[in-house]
Amino acid sequence: MESYHLLMESYALDAGIALHCRMGAATVFYRQGRLYLGLGYLQRAANLFQLAMSMFWDASRAENGMACLQYEMWGIRWFEDFMETYLTNAANLRRNDLAMLPHLSDLQVPPSYRDPSLRIAVFSLCDYSPESPMYWLLARSRQNREAYCSRHGYGLEWTSQRPSSSKDRHPVWGQIAGPLELLAGGKYDWILSMDCDSLFVDMTVTVDSLLYRFASRATPWGKLEIDPDVHFLISEDGRGLAGGNWIVRNSQEGRAFLQGIFGPDDANGNPYLRPVCNLQVPGRAT
Structure with missing residues (x-):
């Protein structure tokens, strides 16, 4: 060991x-x-x-x-x-089961609970060209987000254009750059970032209810409040962390966390941008 x-x-x-x-x-x-x-x-x-x-x-x-x-x-x-x-x-x-998640199990938060003081947005980047076999997903994804955000009064931040700060990178970086730009604008308190191919199935469940269920703390006067020390929430799919869907707080810690992931554009200062070698199949020249 x-x-x-x-x-x-x-x-x-x-x-x-x-x-x-x-x-x-x-x-x-x-x-x-x-x-x-x-x-x-x-x-x-x-x-x-x-x-x-x-x-x-x-x-x-x-x-x-x-x-x-x-x-x-x-x-x-x-x-x-x-x-x-x-x-x-x-x-x-079974870490993806509700019983295994860190939350106050004795506190009941209705799945449709909405805190009108919270400014929440849903962000998705669907960067597929018309030639891509996934291009059909753009209309389905946007329609799904529009229905959900309209129902709960959330900001709809759906785009098919890669954010300017990530145009020189692989498209996957746009899913970090987009929320970072929105956080800098100060328009929202929380942003739910979703992969293009993730869809809302149960339209009644609010982002607010997730925050109050899994990121809250009880006050001495018996009221729930969102824990000020929680800045980032991410899902699990049964095998481990699922990076396609997460919620970030517009706080100094939340912004710094995403910026640390995004890093500089200089490959010398960003290990994720350094070129890596391809693999060689045994017995085959590449």
Whole structure:
């Protein structure tokens, strides 16, 4: 365990270094998680497995990535050993169930509760060209957001144009840049950022009710208030954190958190913008 800690501190604290050997980093996370799993620390193991999964997922999208992952690497069969351990532990933990979430279970907040003092917006970037097979989603996504925001009096911030601050980056960065620009404008107190392909299914559930249920605290006079120390909420999908849907507070801490993720445009100062090598399938020249 000490050896794995040393490896993580040496090679995994800087994302740019870790991404140069994604599956090596994933191996360290996975093997450390297995040790914690054996000691009974299931939550800690789940966190490490998710770090391994982030590297696995990034590798799968690289050139030759999916083919490469079919092979045993670093002594691990990734689709058999890793995925089985990772998903089984996640299913046993059930961290996406309401009973497992950190909230005041004895306080009842109606799912349709609306605090008129809160200025809330829903942001989505649908950056698909007409040639994309996903282009049909734009009309469906906007219609869904319009119906929901109109019902609850939320600001509708739906766009198919990448924010100017992220035009030179991969489209995924627009989902961070857009809320950052809105927060800087000061028009909203909270922003719910949703992936284009996420839809509101139950239109009666408000963002306010989520905030008061999962980010609130009880006052001495028996009234609920949103905890001033909560600045960011993110969902889980049963396997771990689901980065496609999250809520950020327009506070110094909330803005700083997103800005820290977005980082500078200079690749030397932003490890996520550094080029990484493609994977090579064993026995095949690339």
